[in-house]
Amino acid sequence: MDIERIRKDFPVLSRMVRDKKLVYLDNAATTQKPSVVIEAIADLYRNYNANVHRGVYLLAEESTQAYEDSREAVRRFINANSTKEIVFTRNATEALNLIAYTWAEANIKAGDEIIVSIMEHHSNYVPWFRLARRKGAVIKIVPSRMDGELDMDAYKSMLSDKTRLVGIVHMSNVFGTINPVKEIVSLAHKKGAVVVVDGAQSAPHMKIDVRDIDCDFFALSGHKMLGPTGIGALYAKESYLESMDPFLSGGEMILKVTLDSVVYNELPWKFEAGTPNYEGAIGLKAAIEYLEALGMDTVETYERELTAYALEKMKTVPDIFIYGPLNAAKKGGILAFNIKGVHSHDIGTILDSEGIAIRAGHHCAQPLMIDCGVSAMARASFYFYNTKQEIDLLVAALKKAKEIFGHVA
Amino acid sequence: MSLEELFKEIIIEHYQHPKNQGHLEHPDAKSDGSNPLCGDEIAMELRFDGDRVKDVMFTGNGCSISQSAASLITEAIKGKTVEETKKIMGEYRNMLAGKEYDAELLGDLEALSDVKKYPARVKCASLSVAVLDQALQQKK
Numbered sequence: 001m002d003i004e005r006i007r008k009d010f011p012v013l014s015r016m017v018r019d020k021k022l023v024y025l026d027n028a029a030t031t032q033k034p035s036v037v038i039e040a041i042a043d044l045y046r047n048y049n050a051n052v053h054r055g056v057y058l059l060a061e062e063s064t065q066a067y068e069d070s071r072e073a074v075r076r077f078i079n080a081n082s083t084k085e086i087v088f089t090r091n092a093t094e095a096l097n098l099i100a101y102t103w104a105e106a107n108i109k110a111g112d113e114i115i116v117s118i119m120e121h122h123s124n125y126v127p128w129f130r131l132a133r134r135k136g137a138v139i140k141i142v143p144s145r146m147d148g149e150l151d152m153d154a155y156k157s158m159l160s161d162k163t164r165l166v167g168i169v170h171m172s173n174v175f176g177t178i179n180p181v182k183e184i185v186s187l188a189h190k191k192g193a194v195v196v197v198d199g200a201q202s203a204p205h206m207k208i209d210v211r212d213i214d215c216d217f218f219a220l221s222g223h224k225m226l227g228p229t230g231i232g233a234l235y236a237k238e239s240y241l242e243s244m245d246p247f248l249s250g251g252e253m254i255l256k257v258t259l260d261s262v263v264y265n266e267l268p269w270k271f272e273a274g275t276p277n278y279e280g281a282i283g284l285k286a287a288i289e290y291l292e293a294l295g296m297d298t299v300e301t302y303e304r305e306l307t308a309y310a311l312e313k314m315k316t317v318p319d320i321f322i323y324g325p326l327n328a329a330k331k332g333g334i335l336a337f338n339i340k341g342v343h344s345h346d347i348g349t350i351l352d353s354e355g356i357a358i359r360a361g362h363h364c365a366q367p368l369m370i371d372c373g374v375s376a377m378a379r380a381s382f383y384f385y386n387t388k389q390e391i392d393l394l395v396a397a398l399k400k401a402k403e404i405f406g407h408v409a
Numbered sequence: 410m411s412l413e414e415l416f417k418e419i420i421i422e423h424y425q426h427p428k429n430q431g432h433l434e435h436p437d438a439k440s441d442g443s444n445p446l447c448g449d450e451i452a453m454e455l456r457f458d459g460d461r462v463k464d465v466m467f468t469g470n471g472c473s474i475s476q477s478a479a480s481l482i483t484e485a486i487k488g489k490t491v492e493e494t495k496k497i498m499g500e501y502r503n504m505l506a507g508k509e510y511d512a513e514l515l516g517d518l519e520a521l522s523d524v525k526k527y528p529a530r531v532k533c534a535s536l537s538v539a540v541l542d543q544a545l546q547q548k549k
Contacts, residue, residue, distance in 0.1 A: 341425075343471060343472035343473060344472075345447050345449070345471070345472035345474075345530075345533065346416070346472050346473050346474070349412075349415065349527060349529075349530060350412060350416075353411075353412050360447065361446055361447045361448060362447075362448050369448070375448035375450070375470060375471070376447060376448040376471075404412060404416050404421075405416075405421060405424075405425075405473070406421070406425075
């Protein structure tokens, strides 16, 4: 990969921050956007903006086509069977809530068991927590092992005939751990449980094949994979979507409405009430095409090399503790860490003064913070436009942070 | 903006060796608070002697700004009347808001004046005064 050429595709990457060149290492929070995405959105508004699935005029045909082309792009990107299985949402969070309020609302009963992992982002925990409270269902938590990988033995022992749903994060937004979703799905299916995979962190960084994984539901967020904010997608097997009641209701999701009857629209529009975020979908299509041109295998290989380099270099920072797997083959480009004597919030400010953007805090994964015995962590997360030189700058700035706070016993 | 302005020696000293950290026996008032975004936590316990803050202790965890602020604030108000304490807190808030403030009244607390240049960090420095506010409301 010609990184210098790739970086030119991202206007913000040439920006100066506090008189330093921006080093953007908060890609697990959101990614930067290439010009093709920015231009695709501008092109819609300059040339063919019209509400989708409504008008009979040319502009409306063009915008509707662009919107549905984006659905096809998402289908292709994750290798779903049909565009009927792709529902646009605001983000992965909304996709996960959609499942909780439709399929799970109708199918989870008192005494049923829901299994999730300790690594879940709040978005794949709180909806199940609330559902369990509403229904009197039981939540079981799969712990992580000391090496930052999922405790599969514990998972196997938790599965039972009572298990109705398994919620699992594909790539942890804190540890970076890539969980063995295919095996998790296969084990769950043997017990008759459905599996919801949170792909918010995995879809941007690795090849996704939902048919191979065989999960029942898969959620992703556009803004974490070069797309604009406010657009995400839910993949669900067609048979589930057919059986599910709508989530939100109003325009678009209906075929026919009289004062005393409503006929729902076909898939996937049955789940898309109201004017959708077609601007976002059109931006997401440009993002997917950009990723496809690079090749997800290339992205994954390059990021693994960056991660291995970062793991090696960050070890040289005094008193650093890196959470999650230390083996780059087991994880994505997400490194959460703490430095003894320097709070992550202070690390964030010191790095910012060097133009380096990282995240500090609980990463919307407070159960995992508690499990690790901390209230906060610093986190650097990479994308394919990052470089080894940027990791060197990160490591130098971390050493500076340690110096400012002196040596603490 | 330089890091030395923000992370002054006195701030790091109070972060690493906080004053008035721990618990009081039989506090007259206590309160706690947190910044959900970053996880900073502060709890304060106060004892009054008539109209005076006879003693104050805090516990907490978080960044250097939130914890040094708690240490410096407890130092600043110990032995002061409730009225004086409120005045100090008001001036401290003015300082963080970038308004004019009474430097003499603030004393060592002025070390935190550069936090105002880091908008994301102002809430770290403000946590202790919010907690103290709640605690003072408990005084009859």
